[in-house]
Amino acid sequence: MTETLDRGPGTARRRVLIAALGCAGIIAATAAGSPAAFAATQITGAGSTFDFPFFSKAFYEYSEKHPGITVNYQSIGSGGGIEQITKKTVDFGATDVPMDAKELARAQGTILQLPVTLGGAGIAYNLPGIDKGLHFTRAVVADIYLGKITKWNDPAIAKLNPGKKLPDMAITVVHRSDGSGTTYIFTDFLSHVSPEWKSKVGTGKSVQWPAPSSVGGKGNEGVAGLVKQTPGAIGYVELAYLLENNMSYGVLQNKAGHWVYPSITTVAAAAATKPDISSTNFSIVDSGCAQCYPVSGYSWVVLYKKPADAQRAAIVKPLMSWLVTAAQPIAKTVDYVPLPKNVQETALHVIGEMEK
Amino acid sequence: MPARRRLTGGIWVGASAVCATGVAAVLLLIMAYIAERGIGALSLSYLIHVPRPIGIPGGGVANGIVGSFIIVGIAALMAFPIGIFVGLYLGVYGYGPRAEGLAFVADVLAGVPSIAIGIYAYTVLVEPFRQFSAVSASFAFAVLMLPLVIRATEGAIKVVPRELREAATALGAPDHRVVGKILLAAARPGIVTGLLLALARVTGETAPLLFTAFGSQFWELDPTRPMAELSLQIFNYAISPYSEWHEQAWGGALLLIFAVFFLSLLARLSFLMQKGRGPGRAE
Numbered sequence: 001m002t003e004t005l006d007r008g009p010g011t012a013r014r015r016v017l018i019a020a021l022g023c024a025g026i027i028a029a030t031a032a033g034s035p036a037a038f039a040a041t042q043i044t045g046a047g048s049t050f051d052f053p054f055f056s057k058a059f060y061e062y063s064e065k066h067p068g069i070t071v072n073y074q075s076i077g078s079g080g081g082i083e084q085i086t087k088k089t090v091d092f093g094a095t096d097v098p099m100d101a102k103e104l105a106r107a108q109g110t111i112l113q114l115p116v117t118l119g120g121a122g123i124a125y126n127l128p129g130i131d132k133g134l135h136f137t138r139a140v141v142a143d144i145y146l147g148k149i150t151k152w153n154d155p156a157i158a159k160l161n162p163g164k165k166l167p168d169m170a171i172t173v174v175h176r177s178d179g180s181g182t183t184y185i186f187t188d189f190l191s192h193v194s195p196e197w198k199s200k201v202g203t204g205k206s207v208q209w210p211a212p213s214s215v216g217g218k219g220n221e222g223v224a225g226l227v228k229q230t231p232g233a234i235g236y237v238e239l240a241y242l243l244e245n246n247m248s249y250g251v252l253q254n255k256a257g258h259w260v261y262p263s264i265t266t267v268a269a270a271a272a273t274k275p276d277i278s279s280t281n282f283s284i285v286d287s288g289c290a291q292c293y294p295v296s297g298y299s300w301v302v303l304y305k306k307p308a309d310a311q312r313a314a315i316v317k318p319l320m321s322w323l324v325t326a327a328q329p330i331a332k333t334v335d336y337v338p339l340p341k342n343v344q345e346t347a348l349h350v351i352g353e354m355e356k
Numbered sequence: 357m358p359a360r361r362r363l364t365g366g367i368w369v370g371a372s373a374v375c376a377t378g379v380a381a382v383l384l385l386i387m388a389y390i391a392e393r394g395i396g397a398l399s400l401s402y403l404i405h406v407p408r409p410i411g412i413p414g415g416g417v418a419n420g421i422v423g424s425f426i427i428v429g430i431a432a433l434m435a436f437p438i439g440i441f442v443g444l445y446l447g448v449y450g451y452g453p454r455a456e457g458l459a460f461v462a463d464v465l466a467g468v469p470s471i472a473i474g475i476y477a478y479t480v481l482v483e484p485f486r487q488f489s490a491v492s493a494s495f496a497f498a499v500l501m502l503p504l505v506i507r508a509t510e511g512a513i514k515v516v517p518r519e520l521r522e523a524a525t526a527l528g529a530p531d532h533r534v535v536g537k538i539l540l541a542a543a544r545p546g547i548v549t550g551l552l553l554a555l556a557r558v559t560g561e562t563a564p565l566l567f568t569a570f571g572s573q574f575w576e577l578d579p580t581r582p583m584a585e586l587s588l589q590i591f592n593y594a595i596s597p598y599s600e601w602h603e604q605a606w607g608g609a610l611l612l613i614f615a616v617f618f619l620s621l622l623a624r625l626s627f628l629m630q631k632g633r634g635p636g637r638a639e
Contacts, residue, residue, distance in 0.1 A: 044488070044582060046570070053596060056573065057409035072582055074571045075592060088486050221595045244597040334410050335597070 041315055045073040047081020047094030049219065050181060050238060051299050054117050054336045055094070058327040062319065069315055078181055078205075085111070085302050091316055092303040096181020097205060098279035099302055110305040113279035114350040115298040116324055118337035120267035121186050121236040122295075123250040124227045127152060127167060134250045135160040135259065138286070138294060141252070142194035144234060145173055146201075147211030152232060167232075170213060174226045174235030177216030179205040185297035186236045189285040193294075236295070239267065240335040254294045255286050266293035267337040275342030296337075306355045313354065320351050387617075390609050397607025407573045407589065410598050417608050419575050420586040424615075426577065427490050427569055427585055428559060431497035436551060439502050443509020447543070448535055450510060459510070466503035473499050474564025481568070488570030490583035496564040501554040508550020512543035545630035552623035556616045562587040586612055 045055070052075035059071035076084070078095035085093035086107050098113045123136055140156050143149045149156055153166040176183045184205045191198040201207050209216075215230075217223040220238045224245055227235040239262050242249050251259045260266045269291035270284050277284070277298065286294045301320060307313040324347035328338035339347065401414050408415030442462070446455055473496045481492035516539055524538045540547075565571070570582035571592065586608055593605035 042574070042581070044570070049595060052592070053410055053598065056407075057411065060409045060412070060573075070574055072570075072572050072574065074582075075595075076566055080566075087483055089482060089488060219595050220597070238597070241597040244599065 040068045043071045044090045045092040046084045046090045048078045049075040051094045053334045096299045097184045114347040120239045120262045120296040122242040122262040124237045124247045125234045132248045136250045137253045138193035169232040172233040173211040173214045189295045192286040243335045267296045270296040272340035394606035394610030397603045419584040420589040423584040424586045427493045430494035434498035435501040439505025443506045446510040447513025462503040462506045471563040478567040488582040490579040493569035497558040504554040512546025516542040545627045549623045549627040556619040
């Protein structure tokens with residue numbers, strides 16, 4: 001008994017020491033093995049989940065060209081981005097819907113809002129035996145989301161799709177359960193094309209969905225997943241998710257009467273019709289041109305006109321100028337829509353107001 | 357009616373066996389599924405490189421692995437000493453309203469959702485400094501671990517046979533020696549198990565990290581700056597549109613499962629081994 005008593009604490013101490021040395025070793029090894037890049041100035045940004053893939057690629061390339069500058073962008077959601085820029089914990093925020101007057105009033109200074117990339121929502125569906133390319137008019141989409149069309153073989157859908165065998169299947173309407181820029185663009189579109197939607201539901205990052213068969217999914221990936229799992233489901237999904245996940249999606253009739261697929265070209269065409277956008281006048285849904293895809297919208301970077309740290313501001317200003325111009329071709333490589341030339345100029349003009 | 361009793365007994369044993377198998381099967385299924393999806397992503401390059409954007413091959417989660425170690429490590433440094441001392445207090449002098457109040461506080465703390473603790477850490481350590489940091493995540497993790505450490509220590513102390521303590525006191529050992537050399541030594545297996553389980557509990561927590569550690573695509577060893585963390589990387593990759601990143605998310609999930617499995621196994625083994633040797637065993 002005495003022997004074990006003596007040995008117990010002794011071995012414990014030794015073991016703790018070994019464990020501590022081990023931990024120190026691991027940390028020292030990683031410190032030695034990592035590149036000496038952390039003396040660099042790190043710009044931080046936070047916000048829109050939608051922007052993340054584009055930003056991560058663009059900022060990666062920026063760091064390659066400008067050693068010594070790294071940009072750490074984290075996707076915490078558009079609402080989070082607005083919150084963090086308001087509290088000044090980041091150098092810039094990103095949001096799919098610009099900050100409104102109330103949000104701007106809470107900020108600790110004048111906020112600049114510049115468009116940085118474009119998105120579009122496609123109408124995805126899951127119908128056994130039917131591929132991509134089901135035809136929808138704007139009114140049919142609105143009626144489905146209003147709950148007035150409840151079956152896939154409804155005459156209103158069948159009329160648009162002669163030759164397709166539409167099943168006698170109930171429509172499950174899928175929407176976003178979280179507040180989202182994609183929802184904003186989609187409900188903005190529905191409000192433009194359906195007076196009933198405008199008066200009953202309206203436009204917003206989250207709304208009261210009127211269709212009785214509505215189910216919510218978190219994030220674009222949640223909606224895409226629900227549509228993929230549920231035969232008879234319909235949902236609005238961001239372009240990059242549509243293209244990357246091999247989903248079936250519809251072709252939509254636009255205001256000019258043409259049938260258009262959501263694509264990099266058709267979303268950009270919608271944007272190009274209205275170069276003079278601002279953070280208070282930014283809607284490009286249901287645009288008039290022949291090629292225009294009607295469910296399109298911008299994503300925005302928000303930052304202070306006069307940042308507290310002049311040294312960081314001197315880095316952020318050229319970075320943002322680069323992002324809205326030279327970086328735009330990068331968007332295509334990750335299925336994002338580059339800003340049209342005329343919108344790039346609008347964005348540059350906004351950045352010009354920034355004070356160093 | 358022995359036949360009937362046997363039947364009843366058989367039914368209950370059978371039901372228990374089915375449930376037990378069910379629990380084990382769920383675990384095995386989860387592990388097998390994650391292993392199947394994740395094994396493809398695991399490679400040396402995945403383990404030693406930092407993340408890269410879509411379309412640029414060779415990205416990894418090395419900074420996330422190191423970040424997890426640093427964040428959890430600092431959290432352990434904060435939570436273990438305090439937790440063990442509070443647990444000791446409760447275990448040794450754990451009677452009366454003050455101790456009961458303390459135990460109640462620990463229990464309530466254990467029930468607070470991790471996201472709420474994350475927001476608290478954000479409010480006290482991120483917002484005032486206008487900087488996301490690894491240490492704020494460690495603080496949140498420490499708060500999460502604290503009740504586990506306290507209760508495990510208290511429990512381990514309380515099961516030390518009373519005679520052992522009395523014998524030591526009878527031999528003239530002062531209080532601090534009784535606690536330090538007898539109680540702590542005897543309770544060590546239980547305490548170590550509690551510590552390892554507390555580590556396993558926070559490894560894989562994501563919610564509190566969003567507003568504290570923030571995440572990073574870069575190497576970061578300075579705990580006062582935003583830092584990558586494995587479960588945060590898994591989260592970001594999983595919600596992306598790209599199958600390339602989905603695969604990396606599965607790989608990360610597999611690593612995390614390994615880590616937690618390893619910690620739990622270590623907890624089990626250390627308990628069994630030390631218990632076989634320690635002075636707590638009645639001889």
